[in-house]
Amino acid sequence: xxxxxxxxxxxxxxxxxxxxxxxxxxxxxxxxxxxxxxxxxxxxxxxxxxxxxxxxxxxxxxxxxxxxxxxxxxxxxxxxxxxxxxxxxxxxxxxxxxxxxxxxxxxxxxxxxxxxxxxxxxxxxxxxxxxxxxxxxxxxxx
Amino acid sequence: xxxxxxxxxxxxxxxxxxxxxxxxxxxxxxxxxxxxxxxxxxxxxxxxxxxxxxxxxxxxxxxxxxxxxxxxxxxxxxxxxxxxxxxxxxxxxxxxxxxxxxxxxxxxxxxxxxxxxxxxxxxxxxxxxxxxxxxxxxxxxxxxxxxxxxxxxxxxxxxxxxxxxxxxxxxxxxxxxxxxxxxxxxxxxxxxxxxxxxxxxxxxxxxxxxxxxxxxxxxxxxxxxxxxxxxxxxxxxxxxxxxxxxxxxxxxxxxxxxxxxxxxxxxxxxxxxxxxxxxxxxxxxxxxxxxxxxxxxxxxxxxxxxxxxxxxxxxxxxxxxxxxxxxxxxxxxxxxxxxxxxxxxxxxxxxxxxxxxxxxxxxxxxxxxxxxxxxxxxxxxxxxxxxxxxxxxxxxxxxxxxxxxxxxxxxxxxxxxxxxxxxxxxxxxxxxxxxxxxxxxxxxxxxxxxxxxxxxxxxxxxxxxxxxxxxxxxxxxxxxxxxxxxxxxxxxxxxx
Numbered sequence: 001x002x003x004x005x006x007x008x009x010x011x012x013x014x015x016x017x018x019x020x021x022x023x024x025x026x027x028x029x030x031x032x033x034x035x036x037x038x039x040x041x042x043x044x045x046x047x048x049x050x051x052x053x054x055x056x057x058x059x060x061x062x063x064x065x066x067x068x069x070x071x072x073x074x075x076x077x078x079x080x081x082x083x084x085x086x087x088x089x090x091x092x093x094x095x096x097x098x099x100x101x102x103x104x105x106x107x108x109x110x111x112x113x114x115x116x117x118x119x120x121x122x123x124x125x126x127x128x129x130x131x132x133x134x135x136x137x138x139x140x141x142x
Numbered sequence: 143x144x145x146x147x148x149x150x151x152x153x154x155x156x157x158x159x160x161x162x163x164x165x166x167x168x169x170x171x172x173x174x175x176x177x178x179x180x181x182x183x184x185x186x187x188x189x190x191x192x193x194x195x196x197x198x199x200x201x202x203x204x205x206x207x208x209x210x211x212x213x214x215x216x217x218x219x220x221x222x223x224x225x226x227x228x229x230x231x232x233x234x235x236x237x238x239x240x241x242x243x244x245x246x247x248x249x250x251x252x253x254x255x256x257x258x259x260x261x262x263x264x265x266x267x268x269x270x271x272x273x274x275x276x277x278x279x280x281x282x283x284x285x286x287x288x289x290x291x292x293x294x295x296x297x298x299x300x301x302x303x304x305x306x307x308x309x310x311x312x313x314x315x316x317x318x319x320x321x322x323x324x325x326x327x328x329x330x331x332x333x334x335x336x337x338x339x340x341x342x343x344x345x346x347x348x349x350x351x352x353x354x355x356x357x358x359x360x361x362x363x364x365x366x367x368x369x370x371x372x373x374x375x376x377x378x379x380x381x382x383x384x385x386x387x388x389x390x391x392x393x394x395x396x397x398x399x400x401x402x403x404x405x406x407x408x409x410x411x412x413x414x415x416x417x418x419x420x421x422x423x424x425x426x427x428x429x430x431x432x433x434x435x436x437x438x439x440x441x442x443x444x445x446x447x448x449x450x451x452x453x454x455x456x457x458x459x460x461x462x463x464x465x466x467x468x469x470x471x472x473x474x475x476x477x478x479x480x481x482x483x484x485x486x487x488x489x490x491x492x493x494x495x496x497x498x499x500x501x502x503x504x505x506x507x508x509x510x511x512x513x514x515x516x517x518x519x520x521x522x523x524x525x526x527x528x529x530x531x532x533x534x535x536x537x538x539x540x541x542x543x544x545x546x547x548x549x550x551x552x553x554x555x556x557x558x559x560x561x562x563x564x565x566x567x568x569x570x571x572x573x574x575x576x577x578x579x580x581x582x583x584x585x586x587x588x589x590x591x592x593x594x595x596x597x598x599x600x601x602x603x604x605x606x607x608x609x610x611x612x613x614x615x616x617x618x619x620x621x622x623x624x625x626x627x628x629x630x631x632x633x634x635x636x637x638x
Contacts, residue, residue, distance in 0.1 A: 016284055016287075016288065017312075017364040018285075018288035018292070018312035018315060018316055018364070019284070019287055019288050019291065021312060022287075022288060022291040022292055022295065022312070025295055025301070025305055025309075026291070026295060029295075029298070038365075038404050039403075060280070062428075063428065089279075089280045089281075089283035089284050089287065090276075090280055091276055091280075109283045109284065109286070109287040110286045110287040110289075110290045111287065112290075112291070112294055113291040113294055113295060114294060114295070114298075
């Protein structure tokens with residue numbers, strides 16, 4: 001069974017290498033260790049292998065997409081990280097509703113990496129029951 | 143206007159028209175365009191609810207009732223209607239602009255006239271355009287996220303050397319990605335409006351492939367993908383547009399990298415295959431399912447219909463267009479899921495092959511637009527062998543008689559012997575300048591129409607060329623059809 005106290009609390013699933021590195025760097029500055037998955041397949045493997053406090057999830061990834069990961073988490077609620085943050089480049093108006101039992105926040109690209117990392121760090125400190133509802137976090141300042 | 147004229151006006155009207163009488167809306171008159179919506183059904187004499195039962199529940203009957211009862215006109219814009227056009231019970235959605243106009247007889251409402259236009263194609267085209275714009279926005283945001291994000295981190299000013307270096311790399315890569323998207327959009331628009339122009343010139347393919355590989359190297363490295371290039375040392379000479387060729391090769395490579403798993407390998411191999419240069423790009427990604435293979439070069443197609451892989455889906459469509467414009471072909475092959483894919487491009491080597499294939503294309507696509515120069519004697523003064531061959535091939539295709547020389551002196555001698563009907567001359571010649579050549583032709587009292595081909599584009603240079611006696615000037619490289627039309631125009635001017 002996966003351990004209940006994750007060594008590395010944050011998983012970043014993002015296929016764009018530049019954005020992935022950006023998130024890792026921003027989190028490292030806040031002393032939050034993270035691991036990365038370059039696609040949905042890797043993300044699912046990491047989610048099966050260990051517990052995570054926070055998952056930062058891109059939607060548009062090849063073969064196994066962010067939506068697939070959300071569906072898998074909906075069906076495997078015990079593997080759900082405390083906080084699931086979706087990052088998306090899709091238009092707000094066009095983004096279909098994401099399963100609120102899985103997704104805690106949606107952040108639209110382009111985002112401010114320092115604000116996102118602050119939010120992730122805060123999420124690491126919160127307890128599971130505090131955040132159930134989906135909310136839209138605007139880090140772009142408009 | 144006689145009644146019969148009104149009737150034919152009604153029957154030939156470019157709109158869907160019918161007249162419905164009474165509170166039951168019985169079809170009293172139906173014009174052919176309206177009838178064509180329901181080709182298998184008899185409408186005349188039937189109440190609309192009976193004639194078109196599939197419209198029940200779509201709101202149209204209720205509207206007709208209201209217009210009949212109130213006498214107020216109703217106008218519908220892009221209203222969706224599900225119709226059984228084939229009479230088989232299958233409903234198809236269409237969109238209509240229409241007017242329900244009450245008809246009054248002796249101050250009493252007697253029926254409703256329906257005027258309509260089907261606008262389904264327009265609605266679907268606009269919807270497609272909207273979706274495309276959403277994709278463009280999405281695709282521009284991804285590199286933008288990286289650019290803004292890294293700039294934000296750089297501003298903090300305390301990144302370690304490695305992170306700093308990779309930040310700059312990410313910035314460069316993302317900016318280039320955005321530039322690429324913008325270029326693709328412009329190309330797509332140029333292709334759609336037929337305004338894409340190539341700058342054809344003799345070239346060696348090897349260095350162009352190398353440069354495309356270098357262009358893609360950082361994108362491949364970012365995914366830990368190895369780019370392996372095999373280019374023969376012997377020159378692969380052909381006529382083409384070097385920038386566009388590099389773009390096509392980079393595009394196909396980018397595609398291979400994108401569809402490869404991380405830490406994979408993409409190979410590009412260039413070889414000689416008879417009269418062709420062959421460029422093969424092989425990846426070990428997830429491959430292309432057999433049913434999608436025929437569509438990989440279609441605009442907006444990617445790996446699947448429901449899932450997108452980033453990018454505008456224009457790259458391969460543009461690549462095919464550019465390759466075909468240069469007389470080549472591009473094909474995709476894949477053994478299926480998980481087996482990777484191979485893209486093979488073939489480009490005609492040497493000017494002969496290029497000219498022949500341009501000519502094939504002209505024959506196939508716009509043979510009608512190539513003017514006939516039958517009986518016209520053309521003198522070509524051009525020292526570059528490839529250019530000369532292309533020009534000669536174009537002229538011969540127009541059935542002109544062609545004579546070629548490589549120097550101005552030889553050109554003057556030929557003119558002395560037999561005055562041609564038209565002269566095509568390069569400006570940079572091995573012995574004397576093309577302008578000096580033309581001045582001597584004119585000084586000898588010959589008014590033979592003459593076209594200068596030049597790589598110079600500055601206005602002062604153009605003035606100098608025209609002042610020397612050339613009747614027209616065209617920038618090199620010139621497209622075959624343009625060249626042929628220009629010569630035909632010069633011949634016409636002389637006749638009139």
